[in-house]
Amino acid sequence: MIDQLEENRLLDRILDGEQEAYAPLVDKYKSYAFTIALKILNNRPEAEEAAQDAFIKAFHYLKTFNRQAKFSTWLYRIVFNTAISYKRKNKVQMQSIDDVSIEYSGTSGGTLERNDKEEFVRQAMDKLSDADRLAIQLYYIKEFSLEEVAGIINQPLNTVKVRVHRARQRVGDELKRILKEEALTL
């Protein structure tokens, strides 16, 4: 595992022209970067392309990274912006809900089947705006702190806190509505 000191050494070596020193950083952050891109694009090949593109951009703009923020936050913001621009370019085809690769697996008790619960939560999540959905998803990935989520989506910490809180309530409300409709159709 690369610690902060080792990470700084690697960054120095890259800036000195040793391109190969970038590989451990790509290895370390690729899953996080890919996850962020996937949450935005909902398409694995596109997300992989966007994440790779973001790593290449980060490499070329490394000289502009001032090390006041964490390298990871700086990198994730590039991933976030790259994925957003991919989405804006309409490179992503609209997918049916079956193709959406976000995975849920409920662990609550009750009489509902697991797949049904996953589907209901997914439907409820789809009612959120992109920014709310991304904020709530990143918040629940334990590796991302709330500060880091705020850094990635470039919003103040308190705004993100409120956003996550309200988004969870809205998903809960939506879930209540869906469950009620399901109960009526039975």
Added chain:
Amino acid sequence: MKNIPQSADDLILQYLDGNLTMQDKSSFENSLKSDNNLRERFFQLKLVHDSLLANQLNHPGSNFTASVMSNLQPSIRLGMSPKNGLMLLLGVGIALTLGVIFLSSGGFDQLTGVITLNQIQLPEKFTQQTLPSIPFNANFIMKILIGLNLAIAFVLFDRTVLQPFFRNRAVSRVR
């Protein structure tokens, strides 16, 4: 079901996040037992909470890092896939081998002579001057072609085999 007040939602979410003190937690759990509306809302938010908790990291393909590293400097890329590069290298290798076999077996030794351009029948208006004769030696031409093929084969070998090999070795060493 009655509408749940905002404060109840706040309490439930704090409970789910593990942010309540022991005393508040115990009080909240007691409320859950006695308040049906609160319990119903709790299970809705818990379902959302648990579903999102299961939403962990996704992992890209196994060649992700190699792909990023090979694209850092696009100028040194071959401009074709490694598979196509190797196929072309194989083709050049076969052509070289055949050329050398024919050359060493003396297959081109008889193909020498002079091409006399004056023997070509052209309209008079084009042949007012005497045309030169061009010496022709198939052996010599084959040697030039083999030399060119060798150069192409070397470049292909470098781009499709040597550069990726040394780049991967350097990357795995630095990890």
